Amino acid sequence: xxxxxxxxxxxxxxxxxxxxxxxxxxxxxxxxxxxxxxxxxxxxxxxxxxxxxxxxxxxxxxxxxxxxxxxxxxxxxxxxxxxxxxxxxxxxxxxxxxxxxxxxxxxxxxxxxxxxxxxxxxxxxxxxxxxxxxxxxxxxxxxxxxxxxxxxxxxxxxxxxxxxxxxxxxxxxxxxxxxxxxxxxxxxxxxxxxxxxxxxxxxxxxxxxxxxxxxxxxxxxxxxxxxxxxxxxxxxxxxxxxxxxxxxxxxxxxxxxxxxxxxxxxxxxxxxxxxxxxxxxxxxxxxxxxxxxxxxxxxxxxxxxxxxxxxxxxxxxxxxxxxxxxxxxxxxxxxxxxxxxxxxxxxxxxxxxxxxxxxxxxxxxxxxxxxxxxxxxxxxxxxxxxxxxxxxxxxxxxxxxxxxxxxxxxxxxxxxxxxxxxxxxxxxxxxxxxxxxxxxxxxxxxxxxxxxxxxxxxxxxxxxxxxxxxxxxxxxxxxxxxxxxxxxxxxxxxxxxxxxxxxxxxxxxxxxxxxxxxxxxxxxxxxxxxxxxxxxxxxxxxxxxxxxxxxxxxxxxxxxxxxxxxxxxxxxxxxxxxxxxxxxxxxxxxxxxxxx
Amino acid sequence: xxxxxxxxxxxxxxxxxxxxxxxxxxxxxxxxxxxxxxxxxxxxxxxxxxxxxxxxxxxxxxxxxxxxxxxxxxxxxxxxxxxxxxxxxxxxxxxxxxxxxxxxxxxxxxxxxxxxxxxxxxxxxxxxxxxxxxxxxxxxxxxxxxxxxxxxxxxxxxxxxxxx
Numbered sequence: 105x106x107x108x109x110x111x112x113x114x115x116x117x118x119x120x121x122x123x124x125x126x127x128x129x130x131x132x133x134x135x136x137x138x139x140x141x142x143x144x145x146x147x148x149x150x151x152x153x154x155x156x157x158x159x160x161x162x163x164x165x166x167x168x169x170x171x172x173x174x175x176x177x178x179x180x181x182x183x184x185x186x187x188x189x190x191x192x193x194x195x196x197x198x199x200x201x202x203x204x205x206x207x208x209x210x211x212x213x214x215x216x217x218x219x220x221x222x223x224x225x226x227x228x229x230x231x232x233x234x235x236x237x238x239x240x241x242x243x244x245x246x247x248x249x250x251x252x253x254x255x256x257x258x259x260x261x262x263x264x265x266x267x268x269x270x271x272x273x274x275x276x277x278x279x280x281x282x283x284x285x286x287x288x289x290x291x292x293x294x295x296x297x298x299x300x301x302x303x304x305x306x307x308x309x310x311x312x313x314x315x316x317x318x319x320x321x322x323x324x325x326x327x328x329x330x331x332x333x334x335x336x337x338x339x340x341x342x343x344x345x346x347x348x349x350x351x352x353x354x355x356x357x358x359x360x361x362x363x364x365x366x367x368x369x370x371x372x373x374x375x376x377x378x379x380x381x382x383x384x385x386x387x388x389x390x391x392x393x394x395x396x397x398x399x400x401x402x403x404x405x406x407x408x409x410x411x412x413x414x415x416x417x418x419x420x421x422x423x424x425x426x427x428x429x430x431x432x433x434x435x436x437x438x439x440x441x442x443x444x445x446x447x448x449x450x451x452x453x454x455x456x457x458x459x460x461x462x463x464x465x466x467x468x469x470x471x472x473x474x475x476x477x478x479x480x481x482x483x484x485x486x487x488x489x490x491x492x493x494x495x496x497x498x499x500x501x502x503x504x505x506x507x508x509x510x511x512x513x514x515x516x517x518x519x520x521x522x523x524x525x526x527x528x529x530x531x532x533x534x535x536x537x538x539x540x541x542x543x544x545x546x547x548x549x550x551x552x553x554x555x556x557x558x559x560x561x562x563x564x565x566x567x568x569x570x571x572x573x574x575x576x577x578x579x580x581x582x583x584x585x586x587x588x589x590x591x592x593x594x595x596x597x598x599x600x601x602x603x604x605x606x607x608x609x610x611x612x613x614x615x616x617x618x619x620x621x622x623x624x625x626x627x628x629x630x631x632x633x634x635x636x637x638x639x640x641x642x643x644x645x646x647x648x649x650x651x652x653x654x655x656x657x658x659x660x661x662x663x664x665x666x667x668x669x670x671x672x673x674x675x676x677x678x679x680x681x682x683x684x685x686x687x688x689x690x691x692x693x694x695x696x697x698x699x700x
Numbered sequence: 701x702x703x704x705x706x707x708x709x710x711x712x713x714x715x716x717x718x719x720x721x722x723x724x725x726x727x728x729x730x731x732x733x734x735x736x737x738x739x740x741x742x743x744x745x746x747x748x749x750x751x752x753x754x755x756x757x758x759x760x761x762x763x764x765x766x767x768x769x770x771x772x773x774x775x776x777x778x779x780x781x782x783x784x785x786x787x788x789x790x791x792x793x794x795x796x797x798x799x800x801x802x803x804x805x806x807x808x809x810x811x812x813x814x815x816x817x818x819x820x821x822x823x824x825x826x827x828x829x830x831x832x833x834x835x836x837x838x839x840x841x842x843x844x845x846x847x848x849x850x851x852x853x854x855x856x857x858x859x860x861x862x863x864x
Contacts, residue, residue: 116832116833116834117833117834117835117836117837119847120832120834120837120840120847120849121837121847121849153836154834154835154836154837155836156836157836157837300833301830302831303791303792303793303794303796303830303831304792304793304794304831304835305831306831306833306834306835309833310833341739341776342829342832342833343833379732379735379736380735380736380739381774381776382735382738382739382774382775382776382777383774383775383776384773384774384775385830396735397732398731398732399732399733399734399735399770400734400766400770401769401770401773402773402774403773417731417732458794458835460793460794460797460835460836460838461793461794461797461798461838462797462798466794466835466836466838467836498793501793532793532794534793534794534797536797540797545797548793548796549793552830558773
C-alpha cells in the first residue's frame with residue numbers, strides 16, 4: 105500500500121513539454137528521501153489541459169500542479185510528500201479560490217461541464233498496465249457479452265443507444281454492425297481507424313495513449329457481434345507513443361487470454377494486429393484505408409459494394425473510429441438507456457473536441473452533445489487571449505467549415521453542424537479571432553486538399569487545384585467578381601461528382617466562408633484590401649506621423665532599408681522598397697506603425 | 701542560395717541487406733505485407749532508394765512498379781536520404797493560426813532550403829508536417845524526436861545553433 109500516488113501525464117502534449125524528465129527527477133528525488141515504499145509514481149495518459157503541461161496530480165487529495173519544471177521537483181517532494189504542505193505557487197490557478205482555498209478540479213470551469221466517457225480512464229490509469237484497466241471495470245463488458253448476450257443482443261443494444269460514428273460521418277454504429285452480420289462469409293474483419301489525419305484533432309491519439317485496452321475490448325465485442333475472428337488497427341506512424349502502447353496492450357491482452365482462442369472459455373476467438381499508416385490523409389476514408397491495409401496505394405474505391413458486403417480482402421468488414429470504440433464497453437455495461445439519456449434527439453452521448461488556436465485552454469474536452477459553442481469557447485475554453493474579438497470556430501478540419509459568432513448559441517450535434525454548413529468531423533475545434541483572414545484560411549485548407557488528393561478521380565484532382573488557383577488570385581488582389589462566381593460553381597461541381605469523402609467535402613471550407621464572410625472575399629477583389637491584414641500582397645505598412653517620435657529603431661531594423669527619416673522627426677516607409685516583413689511594426693515602441 | 705542535395709549514390713552494407721532479407725522472410729506470408737516490409741526497410745536504410753525497392757521486389761516477387769507506386773503514394777516513404785537532423789514544422793490548423801508559417805519561413809531563410817530539401821552538407825533537412833498532436837504547445841516544430849513548442853521566429857537561430 106502506498107500512502108500517496110503521484111500521477112504524471114505521459115500524453116504527447118506533456119511529453120513534448122518535458123514530462124519524461126520530470127518523472128525521472130521525481131523518482132530519483134523520492135528515492136533520495138527514502139519514500140519509495142510510501143509514494144508511487146504513475147505515468148498516465150492525457151488530462152486534457154495540454155496548454156498547462158506538464159501536469160502532475162498528487163493523490164489522495166488530487167492536488168493539481170501545472171507547468172511543473174524539473175527544478176520544482178525537490179520542493180514538491182520535501183514540501184508536499186514529506187511535510188504534507190501544498191506548493192501553492194504551482195497549483196493550477198483555477199483551483200485556487202480568491203480567499204486562498206483550494207477547490208476540486210471538477211469544479212473548475214474547464215472540467216465542470218465535461219462528461220468523460222471515451223476519456224474516462226485517460227489521466228487516471230497507467231495505460232501500460234492491464235491490471236489498472238481491469239481494476240476500473242475493464243474487460244467486464246467483453247465478459248458480459250460473451251456469457252450473457254447473443255450477437256443480436258449486442259447489436260440491438262448499440263442501436264438503442266443511438267451511438268453514431270465519431271470519425272465524422274455520424275453513421276449509426278449499430279446499423280453498420282447489423283449489415284455486416286447479415287452477410288455470411290467464411291471470414292469477416294473488424295477494423296479500427298486510428299489514422300487521425302485531420303490537422304488539429306488529437307482525441308484518438310489521447311485515447312490510444314491513455315486507454316488502449318478500451319479499444320481492444322470494444323473490437324473484440326464487435327468481432328463477437330458480427331462473427332469476425334480478426335481485427336486490424338490502422339494507426340498513424342506519426343504517433344509513436346500510441347503505437348508503442350498499443351503493442352504493449354495487445355501483448356498483455358494475449359498473455360491474459362483476453363485476445364486469442366476461446367476467450368473467457370467460450371468458443372469465441374479473436375485476435376488483433378497493428379498496421380501503420382504512412383502519411384496519406386485519404387486513408388482516413390474507409391475504402392482507402394482497407395486498400396492500404398492490403399498493401400496497395402491507398403486509393404478509395406467506388407461504393408457499392410459497401411465494406412459490410414465486400415471490404416478488406418474482399419470480405420465483409422466493419423470499420424469504426426477509435427473514439428466510437430472507446431464508448432462501447434461503457435454502453436454494454438451501463439445499458440443503452442443510460443447512453444441515450446445524454447445528448448440531443450438525434451445525437452446521443454458525448455463528443456470529444458480538441459480545442460486549439462486562439463483560445464486560453466487548448467486541450468481535449470469531452471462534452472455532452474448539445475452543449476453550445478458559447479459554453480465550449482467562453483466557459484470551458486476560457487475565452488480568447490489578448491482581448492481579441494472572436495471571428496469563427498472551425499470544425500471538421502479540411503472537410504468542415506467556419507462557424508461565425510451568430511451561431512454561438514447553437515447546440516453542437518451532427519445535424520446542427522451540417523445545417524450551418526460545417527460538420528462534426530473528428531472533433532477538431534480551432535478558434536479564430538479578428539486577426540485571421542477567412543480567405544487565407546480557405547486557401548490554407550485547399551492547399552491541404554490539393555496535396556492530399558489521391559488523384560484517382562478528376563473532379564477532386566483537377567477541381568481542387570483550380571479552386572486553389574482562384575483563391576491564390578483573390579489573396580493577391582488579382583481576381584475579378586467573375587472568378588468568385590466560378591469558384592462557387594466549382595465547389596458544387598466537386599461536391600457532387602467526387603468519388604470519396606475527401607473530394608465531396610473539400611469545397612466546404614470555401615462554401616462556409618463564402619456563406620458567412622462574403623464581404624471579406626469582396627474586399628479582396630473589389631477594394632484590393634485584406635480586412636484582417638494577413639494577405640501580404642494587399643498590405644502596406646505606414647507610419648503615423650503624429651505618434652512617431654523619430655527614435656530610428658524601425659529604420660535600423662528594416663532588412664531592406666525601406667525606411668528613411670532623421671532623429672526626432674517622423675519616419676517614412678518607401679512602399680516600393682518595403683518587402684512587408686513586419687519587422688518595423690514589431691519593434692516600434694510607440695505603436696506608430698500600422699497595417700493598411 | 702545553396703542548392704538542394706541531389707542524387708546520392710547508394711551505399712548499402714551487407715549487414716543492412718541481411719537485415720532486410722530477415723524482415724522479408726518473417727513477413728512474406730502475412731496478408732498485405734508490402735507496407736510493413738517497406739516501413740522496416742526504411743528503418744534499416746533511412747530511405748527507400750530504387751536499389752532497396754528492387755531487392756524487395758526480387759525477394760517477394762511483387763512487381764517493382766507496384767512497390768514504386770506505393771513508395772511514391774505515401775508521404776512517409778523517402779526516395780532521397782534525409783538530413784542528419786530532420787526538422788519538421790507543424791503546419792496543421794492549430795499551429796498555422798498561431799503563426800507556424802513564419803517559423804517555417806525563418807527556417808527556409810536560415811538554412812537556404814525549402815520543403816522536402818536537405819542542406820548540401822547533409823546536416824539538416826526541412827519538411828512541413830500535419831499535426832503532431834501537441835496543439836497545446838502551438839506553434840510546434842520537431843528536430844528528430846525533440847519537440848520545440850510555443851515558438852517565435854526569434855527562437856529559431858538559437859535552437860539551430862544547438863545542432864551545429
